[in-house]
Amino acid sequence: MTYKRIFIIVADSLGIGAMDDAEKYNDVGANTLKHLSYAKADFSIPTLGKLGIGHLTDINNTPPATRPLASYGRMKELSVGKDTLTGHWELMGLYIKRSFPVFTDTGFPAELINKLEAETGRGFIGNYAASGTEIIKELGDEHMKTGKLILYTSTDSVLQIAAHEEICPLEELYRVCGIARKITLDEPAWTVGRIIARPFVGENKTNFTRTPNRRDYAIKPFEKTVLDSLKANGYDVIAVGKIHDIFAGEGITEAYKTKSNRHGMEEMIRLAKRDFNGVAFANLVDFDAVYGHRRNALGYAQAVEEFDRALEEFLPLVSDEDLLIVCADHGNDPVHHGTDHTREYVPLLAYNPLNSGKNLGERESFADVGATLSENFGAEKPSIGKSFLKEIRETR
Numbered sequence: 001m002t003y004k005r006i007f008i009i010v011a012d013s014l015g016i017g018a019m020d021d022a023e024k025y026n027d028v029g030a031n032t033l034k035h036l037s038y039a040k041a042d043f044s045i046p047t048l049g050k051l052g053i054g055h056l057t058d059i060n061n062t063p064p065a066t067r068p069l070a071s072y073g074r075m076k077e078l079s080v081g082k083d084t085l086t087g088h089w090e091l092m093g094l095y096i097k098r099s100f101p102v103f104t105d106t107g108f109p110a111e112l113i114n115k116l117e118a119e120t121g122r123g124f125i126g127n128y129a130a131s132g133t134e135i136i137k138e139l140g141d142e143h144m145k146t147g148k149l150i151l152y153t154s155t156d157s158v159l160q161i162a163a164h165e166e167i168c169p170l171e172e173l174y175r176v177c178g179i180a181r182k183i184t185l186d187e188p189a190w191t192v193g194r195i196i197a198r199p200f201v202g203e204n205k206t207n208f209t210r211t212p213n214r215r216d217y218a219i220k221p222f223e224k225t226v227l228d229s230l231k232a233n234g235y236d237v238i239a240v241g242k243i244h245d246i247f248a249g250e251g252i253t254e255a256y257k258t259k260s261n262r263h264g265m266e267e268m269i270r271l272a273k274r275d276f277n278g279v280a281f282a283n284l285v286d287f288d289a290v291y292g293h294r295r296n297a298l299g300y301a302q303a304v305e306e307f308d309r310a311l312e313e314f315l316p317l318v319s320d321e322d323l324l325i326v327c328a329d330h331g332n333d334p335v336h337h338g339t340d341h342t343r344e345y346v347p348l349l350a351y352n353p354l355n356s357g358k359n360l361g362e363r364e365s366f367a368d369v370g371a372t373l374s375e376n377f378g379a380e381k382p383s384i385g386k387s388f389l390k391e392i393r394e395t396r
Helices: 032-037 046-051 084-091 110-120 132-146 170-186 226-232 261-272 286-292 297-317 368-377
Strands: 005-011 071-075 124-129 149-153 158-164 194-201 215-218 236-240 254-256 278-284 322-327 346-351 359-363
Touching: 005 084, 005 261, 005 368, 032 297, 046 297, 046 346, 110 124, 110 170, 124 132, 132 149, 132 158, 132 194, 158 170, 170 194, 170 215, 226 236, 226 278, 226 368, 236 261, 261 278, 261 297, 286 297, 297 322, 322 368, 346 359
Parallel strands: 005 278, 005 322, 071 359, 124 149, 158 194, 236 254, 236 278
Antiparallel strands: 071 346, 149 158, 194 215, 322 346
């Protein structure tokens, strides 16, 4: 074992440029980090800059570091799609060859809705693709009057159910989403990647606001991941944010929910001050959910700056026996058309105080992260991915 603790921070949707197959996804020209950085004239990410992110794409006010503190590269997604599950599962060694079903154009079939109403005892309104913030404005008042829950989808493989917390208490919303998860597993054509509970509050459409009490019900990974191997070998696998939900709890030994990017970094800082042997794995979802999907480039830029300040606090806690990996799971370019994820390369930054920063080049799969974990901890290797452990171990 080279490193006792490995911290993985997924900056959800922070892509760094369209992949070579982006045309298939209508994503030619996408570059999340570049475009958000130019939305703010005084954009400033000195910590990420020192780590070497300026070597990966054109970033406003962030030139390539002369002596980067971290090893750096960009990772290609081997799997099909540009979904949260696909990206995270590939990071941990799974190769997804078939896309999860989407219902963007047609909504969900009547048979599914009828079954959901029968088994939950609830009525539903909506059933079309929409922005989550917009659909609660459109249907929130009707929901409050009738008690019917708002059901919708997006360009992702998701079935989302929104409800006002005073009209439908959280436990009831979670119960309904759990039943929806079960029903969608009964028929392969309905098996979306995630069911998402979307609670909100407010008096009317002028001030409806989604709350942090979101809950995701993901399908279980179809094979064992690197997380399962680590857990089986007695290592700690600590999930922060929606990591537990993304892997449906598989391979996780501890889990901590978060309410924001800031809260996620606070949890990681807390864990860095604690002794453990294994992996702390965090997802910072605000980049994607709050800014990317809403095409808020300025807000996204400010969120990256906030993350940079949190990293400045985090880095001194990374000991000689630790490794920090910063990466992403897909893109979500805030100046691109539509409100969908974008098919992009993602950054790879690997930092240890004793290692010199090296150019890791273009990695052929996100699974290089999982392969590196496996080699470090002596766990079963995934079927895809090439470890970069030996490449980053050169001592200053």
